[in-house]
Amino acid sequence: HRNVIKQYPIGASEALMLAGVEPGSGKVRAMAVNRNFKLDDKKNPQNLPHTNPIARAAGVRGSYPNTTNPLMSTDPEFQGYRPGSVMKVYTMVAALEKGLPLDYTINTQARAQSKYRHRFEPNCGGYWCPPNSSGTPIGPHSMWTAFGYSVNTYFVPLFDAVGGFAVMDVAKRFGLTFYDDPGTNDDDYNNSTDPRIANVWSPFTLGISTHPPVQIANTFATLAADGLHCDPTPVEAIINQKGEKLDVANPRCKQLFDEDVARAAIDAARCPVGDKSFFGKCTGTTARASAGIIGKPIAGKTGTSDKNQSSTLTITTKQLAVSGFLTDPDWPDTTEEMPHNPRGGKGGVNPAVQFTMAEAMKDKPPIQFTRPSDKMAFGNQVGIPAVACKSVPEAQAILKTAGFRVEVSPQAIPSPCPAGTAAGTNPGSKTIKGGTVVIQVSSGGGGGGGGGKPPTKPTKPPGCPPICLPNGQDP
Incomplete structure (x- = not known):
């Protein structure tokens, strides 16, 4: 509460x-809010x-400051x-359950067109x-880097590829609840239960539905x-x-997710908070200070959330998971921005979560997470044919024949190959069977060629008027 x-x-x-919330028991170990419960x-x-x-x-x-509303749990109201x-x-998690590995690559763009009519x-x-969000790198991303950088244009097509109804099933197994909000257009219950809607309800993956901190924790x-x-x-x-303990208070637990799937999700989730993947794949972070604190x-x-009307940070160790929310419960559509870190005289949600976790873990031993299997991390890796210095159409044909989904990078890079030909590919030598391979086009002039160029900074999406420019869905 002090934090x-x-x-x-x-x-x-x-x-x-x-x-x-305590992993392995479900016991709620902490609840705090800047309100008087009265x-x-x-x-x-x-x-x-x-x-x-x-x-x-x-x-x-x-x-505020007095309320008896259940701010951190939930009910229909x-x-x-x-x-x-x-x-x-x-x-x-739904993608991992479908057999896609953490190394699953999507060539992300500045904007992702979904199947959701809007x-x-x-x-x-x-x-x-x-x-x-402004400044998010685009280009080829895996689950590690897309989760670390919080790449919207990775997770929207991933949602569509997996199928939204499968994502809803995962969310409900985790304990998320969905309600209708009478008198509004917000019908999370119907959106999550009607397969026709759920399968295309990709705004869910960016956090459009409403849930309390205890469910996310x-x-x-x-x-x-x-x-x-x-x-x-x-x-x-x-x-x-x-003096006898009654069974009614015993933990109610079930193994609802495969161990290897959970371990893989944790490995990717180490990236946003500044920790390290077992495979050295964390190259992006949105709350880097967390690991050091x-x-x-x-x-x-x-x-x-959209327009920064709420900000959240969730952190877990093997012993405790803490989720923090900063928002206006009285006016969810507030015009006030809710910061992650203190700025302009306002506090932030990040330090409250980070220092609460630091104090809770002060006298507890560091327990390492369990490494996921190589198959869950990388899938069935196959070699990528060499296409350097071939014409782009020829390179496309070779890669498609090998069973890959092929895209061509819109940005040319310096390489020893003639300008306009293929400089190489990203990934460079191996990727998952049937995965995406991006052909990097040569601009000539020497250079090291293709093979693993890092994501590029975003560019203005073509064909969008000013009102379509990025609005910062998530840092």
């Missing part, structure tokens, strides 16, 4: 919420004006908050087409426990008048 109050005092309209006195009200201008104009008070790109973890921005030809607790899912419980024990093996993910 929460340090960022946002009890009188703040912003709610900073933390929930901690009813506001109607005769002598202490709650401050509502943050929604319409409600405020009608004389409605906000639910209080459904949670938009967690942002931490939701990519469910698409990743009338509002971002819209490309009637379909939802989200961009990346328990997701990462399940992964840290090698796929053993336990129902969250705040009860340590129930003892009868004879905590000093123990960790995994996790950041999340930011």
Whole structure:
């Protein structure tokens, strides 16, 4: 609670919420929020004006600093908050269950056109087409780098490739709940249960649905426990008048996910928080400071909703998973930006989570996660034919004949090959069977040729008016 109050005092309209769940038992070890759990006195009200201008104009008070709303759990009335790109973890787990390895490569662009029909921005030809956050590298990405950099344009096509109904099944096994919000267009229940909608509901992977901190914390607790899912419980024990412990408080756990799948997801989730993959594949991070502050093996993910209306950070060790949310519970569509790190006189969600975890782990031994299998990491690797200095059409034909999905990079690179021919490929020598191979085009002028050029900085997507420019879905 001290780390929460340090960022946002009890009188703040912003709610900073933390929930901690123990892997392997589901026991809720921490819940904290900058609120007083009490009813506001109607005769002598202490709650401050509502943050929604319409409600405020009608004389409605906000639910701060006093509230009895279940801010960190959920029910049909209080459904949670938009967690942002931490939701990519469910698409990743579904892909791993389908047999795609962590090394599965997608040649990402500045914008990804989905199968989801959409009338509002971002819209490309009637379909939802989200961009990346500003500064996100584009080009070939694996699950490691896409999760580390939080590449929207990797996970949207991955969602479509896996099938959204499979992603919904994964999310529900982790314990996520979905509700209808009467009187609005937000019907998470129908979107997640109707296969016709669920299969194309790719906005889910960027965090459009609403969930509370305890459910996200328990997701990462399940992964840290090698796929053993336990129902969250705040009860340590129930003892009868004879001093006997009753079974009703015992952990309720089931092995709902394959151990190797969970271990692979954890290996990719070490990237966003500054830790290291067992395979040395972490080249991107969105919360790098976490590893240094905590000093123990960790995994996790950041999340930011559209227009920065909420920000989240979830971190797990083998012993504890903590999820923090910063948002406005009274006005989810707030015009205020919720920062990850302190800036402009505001606190951030990241330090609250990071230092809470550091204190919780201070006297606990560092327990290493378990390495996933090479097959889960790399799949069945096959050699990529050499195509350097061949014409691009010839290189395409050779690679397609070998069974690869072939794309051509729009940016030429210096190489010893003649300008306009193939400089090489990315990946360079091996990739998964049937995977994507990107032909790198030579600009001539010498150079080292192709084979593993890092992702490039984003460019403006062609054909989009200014309103289509990136809006920062997640850092």
